[in-house]
Amino acid sequence: MMLWAKTGRGPRKLLVHIAFGALVTGCSGGLSAPGNQFDGLTPVSPASLGNPVGTYVKHVVVIIQENRSFENFFAGYPGADAPTFGYSNGKKLELRPTTFGGSNLVHNWGSAIPDWNHGKMDGFAIEGTIRGWPRAYSYVERSLIAPYWTMAREYVLADHMFPTEFGGSFTAHLTLIAGTDNLTPRKAEVDQPDGAYGDCDSPPGTTSSTVNEKRKVSIDTGPFPCFDQFTTMAQMLDNPPIADTSNGISWKYYASRRLDGGIWEPFEAIRYVRYGRDWRRNIIVPQAHILKDPGEGELAAVTWVTPTFRNSDHPGNRSDTGPSWVASVVNAIGESPYWDSTAIIVLWDDWGGWYDNVPPPQLDFRGLGIRVPCLIISPYAKQGYVSHTQYEFGSILRFIEQAFNLPTLGPATAGYTDTRARSLDDSFDFTQTPRPFMPISAPYPASHFLHQSPADLAEPVDTE
Numbered sequence: 409m410m411l412w413a414k415t416g417r418g419p420r421k422l423l424v425h426i427a428f429g430a431l432v433t434g435c436s437g438g439l440s441a442p443g444n445q446f447d448g449l450t451p452v453s454p455a456s457l458g459n460p461v462g463t464y465v466k467h468v469v470v471i472i473q474e475n476r477s478f479e480n481f482f483a484g485y486p487g488a489d490a491p492t493f494g495y496s497n498g499k500k501l502e503l504r505p506t507t508f509g510g511s512n513l514v515h516n517w518g519s520a521i522p523d524w525n526h527g528k529m530d531g532f533a534i535e536g537t538i539r540g541w542p543r544a545y546s547y548v549e550r551s552l553i554a555p556y557w558t559m560a561r562e563y564v565l566a567d568h569m570f571p572t573e574f575g576g577s578f579t580a581h582l583t584l585i586a587g588t589d590n591l592t593p594r595k596a597e598v599d600q601p602d603g604a605y606g607d608c609d610s611p612p613g614t615t616s617s618t619v620n621e622k623r624k625v626s627i628d629t630g631p632f633p634c635f636d637q638f639t640t641m642a643q644m645l646d647n648p649p650i651a652d653t654s655n656g657i658s659w660k661y662y663a664s665r666r667l668d669g670g671i672w673e674p675f676e677a678i679r680y681v682r683y684g685r686d687w688r689r690n691i692i693v694p695q696a697h698i699l700k701d702p703g704e705g706e707l708a709a710v711t712w713v714t715p716t717f718r719n720s721d722h723p724g725n726r727s728d729t730g731p732s733w734v735a736s737v738v739n740a741i742g743e744s745p746y747w748d749s750t751a752i753i754v755l756w757d758d759w760g761g762w763y764d765n766v767p768p769p770q771l772d773f774r775g776l777g778i779r780v781p782c783l784i785i786s787p788y789a790k791q792g793y794v795s796h797t798q799y800e801f802g803s804i805l806r807f808i809e810q811a812f813n814l815p816t817l818g819p820a821t822a823g824y825t826d827t828r829a830r831s832l833d834d835s836f837d838f839t840q841t842p843r844p845f846m847p848i849s850a851p852y853p854a855s856h857f858l859h860q861s862p863a864d865l866a867e868p869v870d871t872e
Contacts, residue, residue: 742847
């Protein structure tokens with residue numbers, strides 16, 4: 409028999425109880441039904457029963473922002489791999505400041521590959537020019553993103569976080585909940601479906617696109633975007649193979665409602681969630697509820713938070729509220745009883761077409777994709793620390809698995825990346841006294857986001 413750790417679910421509950429759980433056997437690659445055993449999935453090492461992540465972290469919150477490369481937000485940050493210049497076809501270029509009203513650059517597979525240019529990281533001029541200057545070679549003025557720099561100085565800035573796959577938001581969000589978007593071991597989803605919604609509510613006949621192991625993209629030849637080809641964290645949290653969790657491990661996904669298209673978030677494209685009990689129970693609309701739930705004792709064990717379009721960092725948005733939105737979410741958790749038992753990860757779903765200097769390691773035919781910023785916030789996070797550890801989106805899932813003593817979602821041979829990814833645990837120091845929370849200063853208060861218009865709440869976050 410294997411020992412599993414029972415996870416505490418209330419604020420400040422730090423004890424770990426040991427109980428016997430199910431024996432994990434077999435060689436299956438994933439789940440086909442909600443109640444199945446997790447046969448063949450790799451459990452967290454038995455040593456994790458004594459690991460401090462599972463002892464001290466009882467809540468993990470993943471805050472997702474939009475379309476920025478690491479250098480576009482953190483060029484020149486002390487100690488980070490982020491110079492204020494780049495290269496275009498061998499020519500050195502100084503990065504120029506821009507605002508949130510800047511260009512919305514192309515950010516799909518077809519633009520990522522020449523940007524990357526076999527690791528030379530000098531092909532970003534493909535995005536075109538503005539007043540004679542390559543648009544991608546820019547960074548956002550630091551005064552506009554001051555809350556993010558404050559978080560970096562107080563907690564951890566990870567300067568080697570990479571998406572699972574080259575390309576845009578659709579596949580990025582799938583891999584943030586599943587660690588894969590593989591349809592088969594040799595074929596994955598790529599870019600976005602051809603329909604208006606890109607989910608289970610898409611019109612009949614909607615197709616998706618795929619990329620194969622030779623990196624050949626096939627447009628609109630993939631399946632209807634209501635996926636059951638891979639397992640997500642929803643199945644794992646609903647049916648954890650650990651003792652005394654018959655009700656599962658609580659989770660929520662805070663999202664926007666899209667007019668005539670359900671909810672714009674990846675679980676709407678997952679058949680298990682869209683047509684199961686989780687749809688009304690775990691998908692929280694509008695996302696401003698995250699600003700109240702922690703103070704009312706309603707923070708789930710695992711939480712994903714997305715912004716409205718107006719509160720996103722999406723290029724071309726012409727709104728500067730994104731950093732304040734994130735600060736408000738962090739403040740809501742930090743000022744609640746959950747602070748002492750929570751880890752918050754802030755990251756951006758894709759690079760948005762902006763220049764970045766670090767060649768992403770190529771671990772399989774999907775990527776890794778071009779680097780994005782990542783902030784790690786917790787009373788146990790190292791203070792003012794720049795982590796150079798190679799992280800990927802699967803690292804977040806691996807950290808969640810550590811915190812709740814869960815097996816991985818599936819084998820590496822089927823494309824699951826949480827099996828290979830390095831956890832975020834090296835960004836924490838659990839020997840230190842948990843630091844009291846200091847609110848993050850921002851231009852817009854939480855009340856601004858609690859009273860936004862219905863039109864702002866309905867607009868999709870991203871369609872790329």
